[in-house]
Amino acid sequence: MERSIKQFETDRLESAKLAAKLILASGTTSPRVGGVGECTIHTFDDPCDIEDICQEVEHMAELKENWNFFKRDAAILRDADVLMIATSLRCVVDPADINCNMCGKLVCEYFKEEEKLPDDPEIAFRGPLCIFRANNISYAIDGMMSQARNLGIDYGVYWSAGAAAMRMKLLPKNTGFALGMGISVTEKSPFRDIPANYADINQRTMNDRIIKRLWPQFRSIYS
Amino acid sequence: MAITELPDLIEKGLQQAVELMAVAANNSFRFKDLNSLKIIVIGIEEMESIAEYCFSLGDMSPLAARDGRHLIQLIKEPCRLMILGDKRKSPFNYDCGACGYRTCKEMNKAEKVESLTANGPSCQFRNLNLNIATNAAASLAHRLGLHCRVFSTLAFAALSLEIIEDVDIVTSVSVSAANKNPYFDRHEFWTQEHWDETFDNEFPTFKRGFIGAVE
Numbered sequence: 004m005e006r007s008i009k010q011f012e013t014d015r016l017e018s019a020k021l022a023a024k025l026i027l028a029s030g031t032t033s034p035r036v037g038g039v040g041e042c043t044i045h046t047f048d049d050p051c052d053i054e055d056i057c058q059e060v061e062h063m064a065e066l067k068e069n070w071n072f073f074k075r076d077a078a079i080l081r082d083a084d085v086l087m088i089a090t091s092l093r094c095v096v097d098p099a100d101i102n103c104n105m106c107g108k109l110v111c112e113y114f115k116e117e118e119k120l121p122d123d124p125e126i127a128f129r130g131p132l133c134i135f136r137a138n139n140i141s142y143a144i145d146g147m148m149s150q151a152r153n154l155g156i157d158y159g160v161y162w163s164a165g166a167a168a169m170r171m172k173l174l175p176k177n178t179g180f181a182l183g184m185g186i187s188v189t190e191k192s193p194f195r196d197i198p199a200n201y202a203d204i205n206q207r208t209m210n211d212r213i214i215k216r217l218w219p220q221f222r223s224i225y226s
Numbered sequence: 227m228a229i230t231e232l233p234d235l236i237e238k239g240l241q242q243a244v245e246l247m248a249v250a251a252n253n254s255f256r257f258k259d260l261n262s263l264k265i266i267v268i269g270i271e272e273m274e275s276i277a278e279y280c281f282s283l284g285d286m287s288p289l290a291a292r293d294g295r296h297l298i299q300l301i302k303e304p305c306r307l308m309i310l311g312d313k314r315k316s317p318f319n320y321d322c323g324a325c326g327y328r329t330c331k332e333m334n335k336a337e338k339v340e341s342l343t344a345n346g347p348s349c350q351f352r353n354l355n356l357n358i359a360t361n362a363a364a365s366l367a368h369r370l371g372l373h374c375r376v377f378s379t380l381a382f383a384a385l386s387l388e389i390i391e392d393v394d395i396v397t398s399v400s401v402s403a404a405n406k407n408p409y410f411d412r413h414e415f416w417t418q419e420h421w422d423e424t425f426d427n428e429f430p431t432f433k434r435g436f437i438g439a440v441e
Contacts, residue, residue, distance in 0.1 A: 101378075102341075104345070105344045105395055107348070120323050128350075130326035134325075135378075141356075141360075142360075145357075162351075
């Protein structure tokens, strides 16, 4: 019997979800400063959830000129099969108490006294954050990337998705910093060699354009 | 055929491994493809001075003192220390707010605060790039079967001793080819008295006869 292409499509998505679980495992077991739990990793594999986050990313792109590239991020992330978001939970309220001065406050006591940035739409992360703590997220993300490479899964890291998920309150309380990683099981990586104007010209916008052009003719033929 | 003995093999293998780790760190993922890291690998002499420095911080930081004592043990067997560093200012123009300033421009203009450990304020994404590279190096060391651990204390010491120069934020990866993994389960560095004291402080109720008893 010939196997259907639809079956392949279903299996492909299943494999992406399975890979996401293994990637989560690797990200979770990567090093943490002082061996203290800090990061959580969340998986969004429902296309509707991913779409919600992408819409928020697009919304953020309109807020600020610096964030215009978020539009392209959103278009790329729509092509991802699974979106994973790593968070840093301690960097806002629980500095590492080692007086490392990476935040520029000299000692952690001064950091605790420092007022946080206001809850403003133009601010992605309400710093100052304990950078020493937040650095854990880079270990988590690299653990995830390393596993994705091992498994031969395409991936892309986008901070826009993390910031949008934080804004949508999808992440745990006290999340101070978050990064998104899209993973994809497709023949061509949707994260590499993507045109600069991908937000305007992609499969979805092209479909829309074709439908818009052809629809009046269809309507007249079939009515 | 020439015979090469194990110590020679290990020494050469270790050298090749750190070279590969440097390549892995150099080729790791970067935000905005910004590759501005400074990566050095140091030998026994520098490690000795780092160990002395860390040990001398005993009163200020027991953790640094422990790592100093550990480093003295570590350098008796084949080992290397890779130090990675980067500048603190933000070239990203993301204006994300994580550093506590509304814009990258504000952060870059802010007064530089120098200290023994790092110069702040520093850009969060610079830190991410640095630490992703560190993790990539550590990950390769792990795969190559080396004993490996990431240390901030040793890197801070290297910064204040000016072993690595022209950088503001640092981190380090220590690798070793010792007979036993020297990085974890280091019980010899904490005495029984220390644990007893910590236990008494943390769980004062444990030794009480009954609830409400006065010690």
